[in-house]
Amino acid sequence: MRVVGLTGGIASGKSTVVSTILSLNVPVIDCDVLARLVVEPGHSAYKKLAAHFGNEIFQNQEIGQPLDRAKLGSIIFTDASQRRVVNSIIHPAVRDEILKRLLKYWIKGTSLVVIDVPLLLEGELWRIVSEVIVVYCPPEVQLARIQSRDGLTAQEAQARIDSQRPLIEKVDYADHVIYNISDLDTLKNSTLQVMKDIKPNPIWTVLGYFPPFTLLMATWVIVKRHLKGDPRKTVTNGNRSSVSTSAPPKQKKV
Ligand SMILES: CC(C)(COP(=O)(O)OP(=O)(O)OC[C@H]1O[C@@H](n2cnc3c(N)ncnc32)[C@H](O)[C@@H]1O)[C@@H](O)C(=O)NCCC(=O)NCCS
C-alpha cells in the first residue's frame, strides 16, 4: 500500500485538493477531522486539555461541553508555549488514529491512501510516507484566503500563518508540488496530474502482501526519507531566498 502525505500551509488549498483526490475514489485520512474527533468529550485528549486549561476553552465555559474552538484558537495561535502543550496532547492521539486507519486500509487491500496532515513536516509522520505532496501558495494569498474564509482580521490571520513553518521551506521536502496560484480549475488539473504520477503499479501492490517485499518496501520508504534529510532540523536552505513567493518556482518532481 502506498501512503502519500499531503501538506501545505493554512488555507493553501489542501482541502480543495482533497476533494479532487476523493473524486478519484482514493481514500484520504484528514487530520483536521481526526483532531476534532480526539477532543470530543470523554476522549483522553479532552481530559488532558481540561486538566491544563480548566473550563475556559469549553463552550459555556463548562467542562463536559464541546471545545470552544475559537477560544482555543485564539490562545494557541498567539502563544507558542500553549501551542506546544496543545500539540503534545492532541498530536499523539491523532497519530494513533491515523495508524489505526492505515492498518484498516492495508487489511482491505487498498493500493493508495493519502494522509492530509497540515503539520506533516513539523511532526514525525513524514518518516512513514512514501511521497510528500506540498500545496503551495504565496503568504499574501494565504492571508487573503484565511480572512475571507474564516472572517478573521489581517492580524489574526497573520498569527495563524506565523504559527506554522514558512510554506516555502516545505517545498524543499516535497516530491510533488501543487502550485495553487491560479484559479480552481487549474488547481484541479494540477492535482489530477500529480495523482496520475503517483498511481501505484498493481504488481507492487500485490507484492506488498508478501512479507519479504513488505519489509523491503517499508525499508525503502524509511531510507528514502532519511536520505532526503530531517525536515525539522533545517531552518532554511540556500534555495529559499532565490525562490519567488509570487511566482511558482520551476515545477518540481523528484
Ligand atoms: C485550535 C483549533 C481548535 C482551531 O480550530 P478551527 O476549527 O478554527 O481550525 P481547524 O482545526 O480547521 O484548523 C485549520 C488549520 O489551522 C492550522 N492549525 C491547526 N492547529 C495548528 C497548530 N497546532 N499549529 C499550527 N497550525 C495549526 C492547520 O493548517 C489547520 O488545517 C484546532 O485547529 C486545533 O485543535 N488545533 C490543534 C490540533 C492540531 O495541531 N491540528 C492540526 C492537524 S493535526
Ligand SMILES: Nc1ncnc2c1ncn2[C@@H]1O[C@H](COP(=O)(O)OP(=O)(O)OP(=O)(O)O)[C@@H](O)[C@H]1O
Ligand atoms: N485556486 C483558488 N482560487 C480561489 N479560491 C481558492 C483557491 N484555492 C483555494 N481557495 C479557497 O481558499 C480557502 C482555503 O482553501 P482550503 O480550505 O482548501 O485550504 P486548506 O489548506 O485546506 O486550509 P486549512 O489549512 O485552513 O484547513 C477556501 O475558501 C477555498 O475555497
